[in-house]
Amino acid sequence: MPNTLKRPADQWSPLYFLASVGAGGLSVTFYMYLMHWVPHPGKTVAVFEDITAALASGNPALTVAIAIALAGIAIFGALNLSLLIWNLRKMRGFAASEKGRALANSNAQTQMMALPLALAMSINGGFILGMVFVPGLWSVVEYLFPLAMVAFLAVGWLAFKQLGQFIARVTASGGFDCAKNNSFAQMLPAFALAMTGVGLSAPAAMSANVTVAGIALILSSFFFIAAVLITVVGLILGLRSIMENGVAAEQAPTLMMVVPITTILGILMLRQAHGLGVSFEAEMAAADRMMMLTRLLSVEVLFAAFGLTVLAATGYARRFLTGEVISPGNYALVCPPVAMSVLTQFWVNNGLVAAGLIEKFGVAYWALTAVALALQAVAVALVIFLHRRHFRATQSGALRTA
Template sequence: MSNIHKRPADQWSPLYFLASVGAGGLSVTFYMYLMHWVPHPGRTVAVFEDIAAALATGNPALTFAIVVALAGIAVFGALNLSLLIWNLRKMRGFWASEKGQALANSNAQTQMMALPLALAMSINGGFILGLVFVPGLWSVVEYLFPLAMVAFLAVGWLAFTQLGRFIARVTASGGFDCAKNNSFAQMLPAFALAMTGVGLAAPAAMSGNVTVAGIALILSSFFFVAAVLIAVVGLILGLRSILENGVAAEQAPTLMMVVPITTILGIVMLRQAHGLGTSFGAHMEAADRMMLLTRLLSVEVLFALFGLTVLAATGYARRFLAGDAISPGNYALVCPPVALSVLGQFWINNGLVAAGLIEKFGTAYWALTAVALALQAVAVGLVVYLHRRHFRAAPKAALSTA
């Protein structure tokens, strides 16, 4: 049957969960305004009461920033949840289909790890929505942390179950095609585990209960280590195949998957460092934090440049963004600028400012912050463009789901 009047997204793929992940990530970029520009004394994060107090000051610039932040969080938080629900509905019956069976017996089986990734992102995003829009939430947050850890552990169990099925299949009976592994697609499991780990690390940084903080430190460390190990394995296997066979053009955006994984793991380390300081007296010095963030940002910039170079060499934009070929893997492009923007904000505020290298709200501060905001704008533009491209009828589109 012809594709006329059908949307590209109607030919569903697990990679469409990345659309939900990207929207959730964008809500985090807007929360960075509140996190770093709104005073929140006595709390590690800005909450409803802090925002209300900042608005009451009548500062026009701060008021404008807060309004933009709240609007961004609301819009992209809602988009995150709506796309998650849409994907969950589309997923029903997928594995029984011929397409689902083919995917389950190929290298692409790990694409289903986008499900726990999206679930973990939505839990993290929901927590931000609660902090920003629910008055008095911080007064009961200690009761919420154990519930949140249970939810993240459930997502982690799902992630390990899916990963275990893949590993059992390829190790017991073979079937992993190394020649077709010419991308970093096999790093998606690390992305999912890292996202789970960053959620588990939140109570370590925010809880005043030593037991809760300690358990959060242990659990988040387990997922941190698992994510790093899987990322390294996926990186080595993918790079070897790329050098031998050339990159799979449609999957070229995965070459920048290291960028969001690094940001998430960086936030895990920051949260753990804060928890170790407040609950166990093991404080990280500002200069050490600056150097940690600088090294992580360096990794991201290098992989972003690598990825952009390969995208240009393969003509990815011409073929898969402007041309007739439409791929759900397009949404993997949203995560790198989101991640660079978020880590950039942490580097500026928790690194350079905290170490005394630059003055907060000075000229250098805003010059660097402008870069982070520009990356955020790129991500917003991508989400809007991709949503129109994938969720509107495309009569001439040559749909691709590899």
């Protein structure tokens, strides 16, 4: 029988939600241009009116940067939403399938938490699209904050429901295979809860209503603590199994999952610090903010170095990126450079510049910002490469899905 054309992604896995997450994260990296380079007096973020005012200023370099940012936000924002919809369609009936039942009775059950992660990312990404492309949105934003909080709480409820089902199964009847937990895959629940928490923290930083800001502070703190606890547990369990059994080669990218979790929690803390200053007169000193961001970035550099070392040692690129085996877990590679790019931008602008260590738009500023832009370029290239590899039709049998 002749081979027929098919797409590797048609052999769906919950990890394909990470494709949507990665695209959404890339839209955030482009928003960093607007956030840090476009003046937005009286607001914590740059919105449509600030962008149009900056374009009217006639600064050629800023105009080019804004054009690139708008194009990036539009393209990757649309890709984020389209991939979310595609995944939701593919997910229908998965739980009742043989593959779905097998996943629900294995360590990989927590892969389903890629769903709330993707939903939370898309809500965050949708807010960015609104701020950038919808005129007058800021004038009604106080009405939107409670709605957004309800949406994030619904996602958080879904995440805790899925996590509770997993914990109930493995604690009541066992079945968690510690030997096969030789990765940091069990940090995915922390990733989902952190993404929900950072969404809930937005009103804390942006709302002028003290009650709304206070509720956002409390709710986001709860998700912050939950994410930190699960990260620590996942780190301990995974590292113990890795040291005993060696890393699961296909899941080696999860060793860098700490990187995006750190960035998300870092943004959450920045938003909370700003909200405490504006609404409760407890402003964080610029030097303290610089040191917090420096420590968080140090964590990311160390885990990125660790992950890349293991990827090289296992021959991950040769086996799962350019070889015959296609793994949905490839998309976990996108999140670390995206996260490091975003945190580097915050470190430079909200840390070093705010503390007076370097001058904004000076030589040192652009040298460090170039690192963030290089990481962004790596992530863009990865998304393009992976999209072609997973979603381009090939001869069946030419590639096999892991």
